[in-house]
Amino acid sequence: MHSRIFLAVGLIATSGLTLANNEIKAVKVSGASHPSLAGELPTGTLTLDRETLASMPASNLTEVLDTVGGLQASQLYGTNGSEASLDLLGFGAGANQNTLILLNGRRLSNIDLASPFLSGIPLAAIERIEILPGAGAALYGNGAVGGVINIVTRRRYDNSAGLEVNGGSYGSLGGSGYATGHQGSLSGAVAMSTLDSDGYRDNNEVRNHSAFADVRYQQDGIEAYFTANGEKQELGLPGGRSEAQFRN
Known part of the structure; x- marks a missing residue:
């Protein structure tokens, strides 16, 4: 049995540099897994908030996503929005391999490259939907060449x-x-x-x-x-x- 211990030590050198009041400002590097970071998403991100979702004449999540320009939702093998193929930037038959679907920042796309199940997520439970076109593998891993769709549920529900x-x-x-x-x-x-x-x-x-x-x-x-x-x-x-x- 082999054991490994990893230690990280950080050192800040300020030779010849004076900071006002000796304060170092915080720097955030994140893929917006928290609502407070939603405003810091990459340029080109489209966010569908609660008000936008409520104003749409859609009965399920697939119909909502199909209204977004540059995003095509094809119901090839299911109905009622189930097993829809979501295609960002026109990957066609390879859409499921290149468009990553997240639920609260966690991977919802299937590892076997099949279409994810979306009909079970009610619109009433969604706080916002973040759509990031373009390669997002640096933040979210493989399967995000065409882009990422992050479905964020509400932090607190009304009655x-x-x-x-x-x-x-x-x-x-x-x-x-x-x-x-x-x-x-x-x-x-x-x-x-x-x-x-x-x-x-x-x-x-x-x-x-x-x-x-x-x-x-x-x-x-x-x-x-x-x-x-x-x-x-x-x-x-x-x-x-x-x-x-x-x-x-």
Whole structure:
């Protein structure tokens, strides 16, 4: 067994340099994992705040992101905003390998390069969305050649709730609901959504179920949070269409 100990020692030399009142100003180098640093993001960053999100006629996160110029959200293998391919700067089929999705500064993109699950994150739980076009690997690691999308949930939730039920042709029936609230130093949000549809082709049915939970604790300069997001989807793939089906 080998053990290693790493020690770092810093030394500031001020030979021939006089600082006013002997004060050294703080220098922040960060990828904006905290709301107070949101104003220090790189030039060209687009931030969608709470007011902007509330004014959009969108029902899910994918529809919000699809309105941003230079960002394309393609729903190739899912519905209801699930498994959408987010493409910054036009990488096409390689979008999932070059656009990094973060949730509160933590990697949400799958390591197998599949599309991330976004339908489980309710808009009511989002404080802001930071979109950084261009290479961001220096701050966030691999998979950020095209850019980074950081979804930041709220630090403190208000007391609110919402319920939505929808239906349509081909046996489509779904719904979603959420509840947020706070009590003392604790606040949180829970949300669930579901969608069942037979699809417009044979073997094209979809069953999508998602859940989201976010718990926050703030007191005396201490802040902690726990966020969980899960989704299950069953999607039938009917295969290629014949020439007669194309003409029809």
